[in-house]
Amino acid sequence: MAIAVPQTTELDISQTIDWLKQKYPDAVHDDTRQGFGGVVVDKSMLVEVAQAIRDDLGFDYLSSATAVDYLGISDHMEMVYHAYRTTGGPALVFKAQTDREKAEIPSLVDVWLGADFQEREAYDLYGIQFSGHPNLKRILLWDGFNGYPMRKDWQEAYFEQEHKPFDSRWPGGWVHRAEEKNVYGKNVRYPDDIDLARLSDTSEATLYSGLGLGVDVQELESDGLQTDRLVVNLGPHHPSTHGVFRMIVSLNGETIETLEPVMGYLHRNHEKIGERNSFLHNIPFTDRLDYLSSMGNNFGYVLAVEQLLAQGARYQPPTYRAEVIRVLMAELTRIVNHLWSLGFLLNDLGAFFTPMLYANNEREKILDFFEATAGSRLMCNYMRFGGVFADLPERIHSVANLVNDKVRDYNTMEYLAQMITERLPRFLEEYGRLLVGNEILRERTINVGVLPHDLAIALSTCGPLLRGSGVAYDVRRADPYSIYPELDFDIPVGVNGDIYDRFMVRFQEIHESLRILKQLLPRLEQTKGEEVVTKVGHTPRVPVGEAYGRVENPKGELGFYVVSEGDEKGPQNPWRYHVRAPSFINLTALGPMCRGYKVADVVTVLGSIDIVLGETDR
Amino acid sequence: MYGQGIAKGLWITFKHLVNTYVDDIRYAGRKYVSQDNFQVRQGPKSQGAYTVQYPDEKIAVPERFRFVPFRVDSDYDDPERPGQDWCTSCGICAKVCPPQCIWIVRGQDPNTGRPVPQPEAFFIDIDICMNCGYCAEFCPFDAIKMDHDYELASYDRTSRHIYDKPKLSKELRYWKTIAPTRAVEEMEARGGWDHKDVQKEKAKAEKAAAAQKAAPAAPVQTNGGAASPAAPAAEAPAADDAEKIKAERLAKREAALARKRARDAEENGGA
Ligand code: SF4
Ligand code: SF4
Numbered sequence: 001m002a003i004a005v006p007q008t009t010e011l012d013i014s015q016t017i018d019w020l021k022q023k024y025p026d027a028v029h030d031d032t033r034q035g036f037g038g039v040v041v042d043k044s045m046l047v048e049v050a051q052a053i054r055d056d057l058g059f060d061y062l063s064s065a066t067a068v069d070y071l072g073i074s075d076h077m078e079m080v081y082h083a084y085r086t087t088g089g090p091a092l093v094f095k096a097q098t099d100r101e102k103a104e105i106p107s108l109v110d111v112w113l114g115a116d117f118q119e120r121e122a123y124d125l126y127g128i129q130f131s132g133h134p135n136l137k138r139i140l141l142w143d144g145f146n147g148y149p150m151r152k153d154w155q156e157a158y159f160e161q162e163h164k165p166f167d168s169r170w171p172g173g174w175v176h177r178a179e180e181k182n183v184y185g186k187n188v189r190y191p192d193d194i195d196l197a198r199l200s201d202t203s204e205a206t207l208y209s210g211l212g213l214g215v216d217v218q219e220l221e222s223d224g225l226q227t228d229r230l231v232v233n234l235g236p237h238h239p240s241t242h243g244v245f246r247m248i249v250s251l252n253g254e255t256i257e258t259l260e261p262v263m264g265y266l267h268r269n270h271e272k273i274g275e276r277n278s279f280l281h282n283i284p285f286t287d288r289l290d291y292l293s294s295m296g297n298n299f300g301y302v303l304a305v306e307q308l309l310a311q312g313a314r315y316q317p318p319t320y321r322a323e324v325i326r327v328l329m330a331e332l333t334r335i336v337n338h339l340w341s342l343g344f345l346l347n348d349l350g351a352f353f354t355p356m357l358y359a360n361n362e363r364e365k366i367l368d369f370f371e372a373t374a375g376s377r378l379m380c381n382y383m384r385f386g387g388v389f390a391d392l393p394e395r396i397h398s399v400a401n402l403v404n405d406k407v408r409d410y411n412t413m414e415y416l417a418q419m420i421t422e423r424l425p426r427f428l429e430e431y432g433r434l435l436v437g438n439e440i441l442r443e444r445t446i447n448v449g450v451l452p453h454d455l456a457i458a459l460s461t462c463g464p465l466l467r468g469s470g471v472a473y474d475v476r477r478a479d480p481y482s483i484y485p486e487l488d489f490d491i492p493v494g495v496n497g498d499i500y501d502r503f504m505v506r507f508q509e510i511h512e513s514l515r516i517l518k519q520l521l522p523r524l525e526q527t528k529g530e531e532v533v534t535k536v537g538h539t540p541r542v543p544v545g546e547a548y549g550r551v552e553n554p555k556g557e558l559g560f561y562v563v564s565e566g567d568e569k570g571p572q573n574p575w576r577y578h579v580r581a582p583s584f585i586n587l588t589a590l591g592p593m594c595r596g597y598k599v600a601d602v603v604t605v606l607g608s609i610d611i612v613l614g615e616t617d618r
Numbered sequence: 619m620y621g622q623g624i625a626k627g628l629w630i631t632f633k634h635l636v637n638t639y640v641d642d643i644r645y646a647g648r649k650y651v652s653q654d655n656f657q658v659r660q661g662p663k664s665q666g667a668y669t670v671q672y673p674d675e676k677i678a679v680p681e682r683f684r685f686v687p688f689r690v691d692s693d694y695d696d697p698e699r700p701g702q703d704w705c706t707s708c709g710i711c712a713k714v715c716p717p718q719c720i721w722i723v724r725g726q727d728p729n730t731g732r733p734v735p736q737p738e739a740f741f742i743d744i745d746i747c748m749n750c751g752y753c754a755e756f757c758p759f760d761a762i763k764m765d766h767d768y769e770l771a772s773y774d775r776t777s778r779h780i781y782d783k784p785k786l787s788k789e790l791r792y793w794k795t796i797a798p799t800r801a802v803e804e805m806e807a808r809g810g811w812d813h814k815d816v817q818k819e820k821a822k823a824e825k826a827a828a829a830q831k832a833a834p835a836a837p838v839q840t841n842g843g844a845a846s847p848a849a850p851a852a853e854a855p856a857a858d859d860a861e862k863i864k865a866e867r868l869a870k871r872e873a874a875l876a877r878k879r880a881r882d883a884e885e886n887g888g889a
Binding site for chain 1: 621623634657667680683710722724743752769776795798
């Protein structure tokens with residue numbers, strides 16, 4: 001296992017932009033809107049410029065590609081791209097604008113393969129046609145869906161008002177249930193000519209024909225062996241999919257030829273909800289993305305909004321103690337998440353529940369701490385703009401108030417110290433002995449699901465999946481935030497990019513997190529008594545502009561693209577709220593990783609990506 | 619040698635199995651007697667597996683635990699303001715609620731039509747509530763708090779899951795029992811166990827009283843005769859008022875207790 005620290009090269013983005021403007025004087029212009037940055041690229045030249053950005057400038061990693069609808073402001077639609085260098089440094093932001101009515105932008109799949117799912121999402125939710133995209137069809141919504149829900153003029157079935165808070169709640173808030181208004185069919189608008197019975201049929205057929213397949217079994221001859229080609233649906237309901245997720249696999253005998261992930265069963269249009277919400281409302285909603293690491297989600301979102309708030313007057317950045325607590329929570333979350341994913345990977349391999357429950361035993365203890373501090377085990381809702389919800393409690397303490405309640409009472413700092421310095425290291429050591437040498441595990445994972453180095457970058461994969469392929473790219477080092485620069489830790493990377501390497505990267509990352517946590521304990525003692533509760537009230541006015549906040553979440557790079565627009569004083573609601581979901585984008589690599597392996601490996605490959613459907617489907 | 623890794627792993631699982639029973643034997647019988655044993659077996663020093671037998675046993679939740687909120691009333695037998703509703707229907711909780719599940723009807727004086735502090739109606743749709751805790755965090759009057767009772771399942775979600783004011787209201791005493799530390803912190807921030815506004819009034823009254831005391835103190839000595847005839851006259855109505863206030867309080871207290879009884883009966887009947 002090679003351990004490497006990526007070089008954080010300070011590169012001057014304005015120089016890069018100047019170079020671009022010189023090379024393409026007609027096509028590249030500064031984005032001069034107040035609070036916005038980067039360049040606007042003429043869409044006819046987009047592919048060429050993108051190629052130069054990748055090849056000449058070395059921005060080999062497309063982190064995020066998303067659309068924004070500026071209806072009522074400048075009445076155009078816009079794709080926003082964030083490209084990075086895998087050697088580290090800030091983003092090069094470039095945008096391409098198009099008309100709303102005939103929205104069309106050239107596809108960048110040929111430049112960065114990782115644009116694939118992200119463009120499909122933009123097509124699905126915004127109706128932007130990506131010319132040149134090889135497989136442009138809906139990804140989160142069902143094929144028969146009418147309209148493009150993220151457009152500003154689209155209204156959902158339960159539509160009540162453009163922005164929260166709703167006027168009907170106060171002062172004349174006589175309650176009614178939204179469902180009552182929605183007697184089946186009312187308030188839901190289907191197009192007039194739609195035949196509901198027909199829809200499921202066609203969509204299913206398109207799906208299969210998209211794979212170049214009929215549903216029937218085909219006889220094949222390979223290596224003198226009589227095999228069948230058949231299409232198998234794994235999921236949507238399958239224990240290996242960790243949720244409602246479906247893979248359509250076409251097999252030659254037992255070997256996988258193509259694999260098409262189908263998702264969106266849990267889609268709730270998180271981003272539309274986010275744009276109806278106020279800035280503050282969104283924090284608990286981010287908990288529901290990757291519900292195994294809600295602290296990390298909170299962190300990413302508040303970082304993005306804090307970037308905007310920092311533009312305004314009278315904003316106090318978080319105190320040092322608040323930062324220490326945030327990092328404490330983020331690293332504990334990483335341990336929680338990796339324990340879970342290691343346990344489940346073993347489950348997927350058939351080691352039913354023993355490794356999983358051992359890992360969960362430790363996880364529970366950390367969740368106890370979350371519960372006592374933030375008030376909830378999973379949906380922590382702990383971070384606030386400019387601070388956190390509350391300081392660590394003096395004691396992890398409970399009071400009996402239901403019948404038969406069992407009471408516990410620990411000193412918080414002692415509890416943490418015991419967990420970090422004794423219990424978790426001891427457990428990890430034992431867990432390593434339990435698993436790492438296990439021959440079955442090794443045979444099922446070594447050289448299976450290989451994702452080569454270059455492909456991993458091109459596909460915009462992130463987190464342990466990317467690092468397992470030998471790319472030492474970790475946002476905590478590549479584009480540091482919070483107090484990470486002063487902390488001492490390494491970035492574990494794999495060599496072969498197979499499942500075993502990903503497994504080991506996660507394992508090592510728990511060790512590294514423990515190393516960070518040990519450094520945090522004295523910092524917590526030193527800063528005792530410092531204020532961590534923010535003075536930003538419940539309706540902060542957020543200055544106009546755009547911000548992209550990203551954190552290294554356990555599952556990979558989690559980014560929030562937030563645009564604040566409109567109101568002079570600064571609006572209360574985000575104009576655009578986009579989540580760059582690591583689970584979703586990592587799935588781009590699922591098909592390429594499975595090709596050529598056996599059908600039984602699909603389950604393990606998926607397990608090694610570590611997805612969570614709350615985040616994939618949003 | 620092939621299989622060594624597997625054998626090593628099996629040895630670990632075996633040890634885990636034994637550990638669990640060793641602990642069970644070590645703590646035999648005492649699990650239910652002493653709280654300390656429970657604490658050790660559930661804490662960071664525990665070994666082996668340990669199951670809490672829900673629903674016969676439950677792990678008590680920490681103070682900050684949050685579940686569907688409740689509204690705070692003064693204690694129903696409070697000597698001065700029995701069952702006083704702490705909410706001023708300012709609407710902040712309804713505004714900060716992310717899924718917008720709080721519905722408040724602001725109270726109105728029937729004669730003047732002017733808003734009055736107490737809400738006329740207050741609803742929370744517990745199906746929609748996401749237990750985020752914002753309402754409790756941002757309420758300026760400590761009038762809404764997150765509850766610890768997580769066993770809210772019922773057989774009919776359509777009719778039973780919109781909680782109204784009586785169902786949501788609990789005594790301040792209850793908050794003191796489920797979150798003693800926080801209740802004290804909040805009390806200190808307010809300056810006393812009473813509602814913030816009451817606290818302010820009290821402070822004002824005290825100031826006034828102090829001022830009054832300071833003022834008459836001088837005249838009494840120079841001009842004692844003139845002040846004395848007025849005194850009984852002033853006292854008599856005050857005594858009357860006191861009687862009235864007492865009766866009112868008694869009635870309020872009875873009403874509050876009756877509400878509580880009715881709710882308990884409904885709950886027991888419904889369960
Ligand atoms: S914020 Fe507090 S005082 Fe205001 S309406 Fe809500 S519960 Fe009542
Ligand atoms: S806990 Fe959150 S969701 Fe529930 S009522 Fe309060 S503010 Fe609303």
